Amino acid sequence: GSVSGAYAWEALPTKAPEPADNPTTAEKVALGQMLYHDPRLSSTGTVSCASCHNTMLGGEDNRPNSMGVNAQTGGRSAPTVWNAAFNKVQFWDGRAASLEEQAAGPVANPIEMGMKDWDAVVARLKAIEGYHEAFTKVFGENSISQENVTKAIAAYERTLITPNSPYDKYVNGDKSALTEQQVRGMNKMAELGCTACHSGPAFNGAGTYQKFPVNSNGYFEAQYKFKRDKGRAEVTNNPEDEHMWKVPTLRNIALTAPYFHNGSVSTLEKAVKVMGKLQLDKDLPDEDIEDIVAFLNGLTGQFPKQSMPILPSTPGRLAK
Amino acid sequence: GSVSGAYAWEALPTKAPEPADNPTTAEKVALGQMLYHDPRLSSTGTVSCASCHNTMLGGEDNRPNSMGVNAQTGGRSAPTVWNAAFNKVQFWDGRAASLEEQAAGPVANPIEMGMKDWDAVVARLKAIEGYHEAFTKVFGENSISQENVTKAIAAYERTLITPNSPYDKYVNGDKSALTEQQVRGMNKMAELGCTACHSGPAFNGAGTYQKFPVNSNGYFEAQYKFKRDKGRAEVTNNPEDEHMWKVPTLRNIALTAPYFHNGSVSTLEKAVKVMGKLQLDKDLPDEDIEDIVAFLNGLTGQFPKQSMPILPSTPGRLAK
Ligand code: HEC
Ligand code: HEC
Ligand code: HEC
Ligand code: HEC
Ligand SMILES: [Ca+2]
Ligand SMILES: [Ca+2]
Ligand SMILES: [Ca+2]
Ligand SMILES: [Mg+2]
Missing domain, CATH: 1.10.760.10 (Cytochrome c-like domain)
Incomplete structure (x- = not known):
């Protein structure tokens, strides 16, 4: 499969940006x-x-x-x-x-x-x-x-980075890294407008806030209670920030069920359905959902091998 | 310093015994x-x-x-x-x-x-x-x-073994591995009779049960409530097993405060004092306690470097 459209897909950098006053050593x-x-x-x-x-x-x-x-x-x-x-x-x-x-x-x-x-x-x-x-x-x-x-x-x-997902390999030129279905899902993400919010290499919208839910829906609200939490307005007390949220990354999203700020949605299929309806006002057909979920599974990256830290011991006289 | 007396000090084996029906691979x-x-x-x-x-x-x-x-x-x-x-x-x-x-x-x-x-x-x-x-x-x-x-x-x-403590090095011939004070403490452990119970390379009495407390003491009992738990009798319902306990290892004992089956004693100094009084009917002088604690600190071994396991992920549809 090949990628259609004008969306600029980006691979994950292997190094995270670090602030000047806290260089990584x-x-x-x-x-x-x-x-x-x-x-x-x-x-x-x-x-x-x-x-x-x-x-x-x-x-x-x-x-x-x-x-x-x-x-x-x-x-x-x-x-x-x-x-x-x-x-x-x-x-x-x-x-x-x-x-x-x-x-x-x-x-x-x-x-x-x-x-x-x-x-x-x-x-x-x-x-x-x-x-x-x-x-x-x-x-x-x-x-x-x-x-x-x-x-x-x-x-x-800043070292907890998971590069080399099938998606990254694909974007870097290995066209066999994603299946046909995954490429279909990838195209649909751009065509439907998911990437308007979930943009950039981490699919996290480069720090933008977005409303969620954009569209009211009594059926989903009754089930998932998304509106109980006012989001950004809870900190700013500004009515304009009501239900505004940072766009979350979709990297490794297959590993991080349940979904949304209140963890109310248990599967990725349902999360995609919710996004389609509440953010794009679309009833996504099952086929689209399956293709998109297949693609999202391609965002699972490589986890760095870590050594288990040996923590300095609690001195006997201080433990309680 | 050098070791007196007839007690046979043993270094920790670097491999643990494994049962025939569960070989380690x-x-x-x-x-x-x-x-x-x-x-x-x-x-x-x-x-x-x-x-x-x-x-x-x-x-x-x-x-x-x-x-x-x-x-x-x-x-x-x-x-x-x-x-x-x-x-x-x-x-x-x-x-x-x-x-x-x-x-x-x-x-x-x-x-x-x-x-x-x-x-x-x-x-x-x-x-x-x-x-x-x-x-x-x-x-x-x-x-x-x-x-x-x-x-x-x-x-x-069976791989969680900590060999090469200063004590093990000493027993294996490196006489500089323990300080003078630690060697004094080591000798006192044998002379006082601690090693009668805490025997063997792990100082755990090779699977024997011992009464604790051996001697009644109202002062310690009021503070630490050792007798609330009947020990082995809680499982066997046999009055002879009342307050009988497996002899615990003293390996890495400096790292595992608080002490005893109910964790009631917060420091190693106090734990040694308790043992002296309740198990040996002796009011150990501070100097003996300090020497023994110094020695017990020499039982902290080398912790193997482990890699952090990467756990197989929870599939989205099953998480709750
Ligand atoms: C008891 C659970 C808990 C503990 C412990 C905890 N966190 Fe969190 N963490 C959360 C929750 C819940 C949130 C989201 C809260 C919110 O957004 O209001 C969060 C948010 C975060 C975020 C923001 C991620 C993002 O995408 O916005 C980071 C980073 C983070 N935690 C790191 C840490 C670190 C570092 C520690 C320890 C110092 C820590 N957490 C301890 C539960 C926990
Ligand atoms: C208008 C902006 C917008 C659009 C369009 C959008 N999203 Fe989202 N998405 C968000 C925001 C904001 C959240 C966080 C909502 C919350 O949990 O409060 C989110 C959350 C998610 C989550 C759950 C993340 C997690 O860690 O729980 C998934 C999965 C997701 N989006 C996928 C999609 C897909 C697939 C599409 C297209 C069908 C899409 N999104 C379209 C803004 C958007
Ligand atoms: C909530 C705390 C807790 C959890 C979880 C726990 N343990 Fe324990 N473990 C204990 C306590 C307390 C004891 C002592 C109980 C007793 O002797 O009656 C113990 C005893 C042991 C002992 C006996 C050691 C000795 O010297 O006698 C081993 C070995 C052990 N646990 C291994 C495990 C393993 C393996 C798991 C997971 C499958 C586990 N524990 C989960 C608290 C816990
Ligand atoms: C008669 C047998 C006996 C003698 C003698 C003895 N112990 Fe113990 N020791 C035990 C038993 C049994 C326990 C476990 C008691 C409990 O927690 O219920 C124990 C526990 C300990 C503990 C706490 C272990 C832990 O993990 O909490 C230390 C430290 C200790 N002994 C050191 C010593 C020292 C030092 C001496 C000599 C001064 C000594 N013991 C003499 C049988 C004995
Ligand atoms: Ca989650
Ligand atoms: Ca302890
Ligand atoms: Ca403990
Ligand atoms: Mg969660």
Whole structure:
């Protein structure tokens, strides 16, 4: 099959952009990987970033809503951390401007990691000897701080990239990388207008906000309750931002069911149907849905081999 | 320093004994590593074996009692999984005869992983395509079953060995591997009679049961409530087994605070004091405690470098 139309399909870059004040280094990434996987960043010692954004799986938890300390749940579903480095803004409502800013949130969020505040996090890390050494290597002496914890985590997240999906191989010239059906689905994504919102190499609209649902539909609303959450307006209190959402990436979308900000839709087929109806006002025929889902399966990339971090131990006298 | 007395100190073997019907192979270990780290073995999708026995840390959770699905807690503290392969029997009360038998317990335990039963676990794994392939490689076609899940996990656990601690190096001839103080502590362990119970290369008494506490002590009992749990008698209902416990390993003991079956003692210093008083009827002087704790710190071994498993993905249509 070959690609029709004028849409400019792009492969995923193998490096994520990094901010000038937080360059990626191997040692910083290693420290960030430790912190990201360390459950001692939570009040109960049971919840790490990886609990909700599992780096052994699709980068989230495959739950409608995540489960934080003491089994508390919130209203939103965990987005994947794979390729989050290609989001211009973070969170469903884009309320964090960078990965660094985002990483400051969960630890002191009472229903996520439940630490009292960042002082408590820093105190806990300072009590772990091995972290002194690791931070010293990366940021200099006495450098355990909120700023450096979030910098290290963000640097690690910038390495969580999944290139070389069948789609990327296809775009890079290997025409056998996608099946006929997948190429049909790819063309339909452009023709129908999915790529008007899900544009760019990460299919995440390059940081734009879009309304969801664009069209009201009582049947879907009764089932999925999409309008309960006002999206961006919850942070800005601006009525114009009601039900405005960051366009989410479609990379590895086959691995990250259930779908949408509230995780209300359990399969990719249904998610595509919902998008067709609510965003494009179209009742997509089953054949289109199947072709598009086949294509979306071609967005599953290669997961980098990672080594399991060995976390610096809790000194006996401080554990509780 | 040099070692006095007749006690035969032994280094940790670098291979654990394996049962005839479950030989360790690289592919089985890889599968076991996946299953061990897979939170989909729990009802909520949030709890894996590694949640309570963290392989990035000391092999447990540094909590007095563990936290299972829906934040439920039980009365006992999670023992380390590092070197559990050298236990003759498993659990504080020794109620499982092998790692295979032990691994069958947590998944359907309502306060641990909370699955309805093993049929539910097997059904869930069967729905994950990647597991079909992995099981086929190891056990042949259509081989996803309770028996094979627990065999694979046990085979993986047999690789969780931490040799080459300073103690092992010392015993193997490197006299500079332990400090003078550590050697003093080592001698005191034998002289006082700690090694009468904590014998063998894993300091776990080669599968013997011992009473704890041997001596009654109102002061410690008021603080630590050791007698609330009847130990082995809870399973056997035999009055002779009241407060009988498997002798736990002292390997990596510096990493696994808090201590004892109920995790009631927060530091190693206090744990040694408790042992002296309750098991040996001795008020150990601070100096002895410090020497012994220094020695016990020399039992922290080398943790094998592991790769992070990439778990087979949840197919979109089955996630909930
Ligand atoms: C208890 C569950 C939980 C924990 C723990 C957690 N997260 Fe999240 N994470 C979420 C949820 C839910 C969202 C979406 C919230 C929203 O958009 O309002 C999210 C959003 C994100 C995003 C934005 C992704 C995107 O596409 O917008 C990133 C990045 C992220 N988390 C990284 C982390 C890091 C780093 C940590 C640890 C410091 C962490 N998370 C801990 C549940 C969790
Ligand atoms: C007008 C903008 C727009 C159009 C057109 C659009 N989308 Fe979306 N899409 C969004 C937004 C915004 C969301 C996030 C909605 C939410 O969860 O609140 C989203 C979510 C999704 C999701 C779920 C993502 C996740 O991680 O849960 C999928 C899948 C998806 N879109 C596919 C498509 C397909 C296929 C089409 C075309 C048939 C399409 N979209 C058309 C804006 C759009
Ligand atoms: C919710 C916490 C939790 C989960 C999940 C859990 N365990 Fe445990 N584990 C414990 C506790 C607590 C004990 C001690 C119970 C007892 O002795 O009565 C234990 C005991 C053990 C032991 C015995 C070690 C010894 O020295 O006696 C092994 C081995 C073990 N678990 C392995 C596993 C494996 C494998 C899994 C997953 C299939 C698992 N555990 C899941 C908490 C947990
Ligand atoms: C009579 C047998 C016996 C003697 C003597 C003995 N122990 Fe123990 N030890 C045990 C048993 C049994 C336990 C487990 C008790 C429990 O938690 O229920 C234990 C537990 C421990 C623990 C805590 C292990 C953990 O993982 O929580 C430490 C540390 C320890 N012993 C060190 C020592 C030292 C040091 C000495 C000598 C001063 C000593 N023991 C003497 C039988 C003994
Ligand atoms: Ca999802
Ligand atoms: Ca414990
Ligand atoms: Ca312990
Ligand atoms: Mg989710």
